[in-house]
Amino acid sequence: MSRRTLDVIPKHRLLRRTLYGLLLAAPLLPGGMACGVKECEHGAPFLSGGPLARLPDGSLPENPSCETCPDQDAPLAYCLATTTSTGDAELRCTYYTCSNDGRRPEGLREPRGAGPADALGALFAHAAWLEAASVPAFLRLADELKAHSAPEVLVRAARRSAGDEVRHTRVMQALAQRHGATMPEVDLPPFEPRSLEEMLRENAVEGCVRETFGAFVAGWQGRTAEDPEVRSTLRAIARDEVRHAELAWAVDAWAHTRLSAAQREHLHQARLDALRSLGEEVERHQPPEPWIHGAGLPSREQARALFQGLAGLTA
Known part of the structure; x- marks a missing residue:
């Protein structure tokens, strides 16, 4: 395949300049790799799932059920058995925040159930699930762009993005399996026909905001993860995710030629609402220590810096 065929979407210069500037400043941002384990673990996003019964030998269960974990706005990541300060056994439930990789399709149902005890396995399995869910989202985008007579360059880019997400799913599944975790099934109802404005609103929210932020996070992980396999995997994914974000912004630019002034204002407001x-x-983002060090996930202070970079593109 020629380079001309691959480079179907013009580069978004401001997006790339913003991302590269943030990544170059990575060691200088607060909460970087000098963060100690004790400091990073403080305030990890967990809640109690209630008391647990110990095994007959007095030990803690290795793979407890997560069914008693309380419902939260953020999806459940994993749960494990711990001992409280009084010596009682308790279920500790950890939740995802800033979980924005990929393009979530309409109607996607968040998986819930007994998660693996390994924190990194849970994170990679969830990432693989998000990548898998992005495949039908991009295929739908390609079909809808074609139906609305969008430039063929956008249609081809959307289809190529779906292929990228298939590859991303496989490599993230491999990382999850390395940590004893399995990717959940993607539970997605059949798509219904929708208007051009509805399609563009999803692109504004899931593409211009959340997928662009996901590209920033993946780029950060590809630079800071301590695990070399994770670093190389996320570095490759980040390159693709930047192109996916550029596709979202290119679709948004095309939309301005098809919408009325009032519709364009609604689209802009949808981006601002998603950004907020x-x-x-x-x-709320306070990742556990293994996610920061092993997977390179940004700390809250680092995520704030990435978010401010995104805000400069979206406002």
């Missing part, structure tokens, strides 16, 4: 919602997630 994401900012609230960033403020």
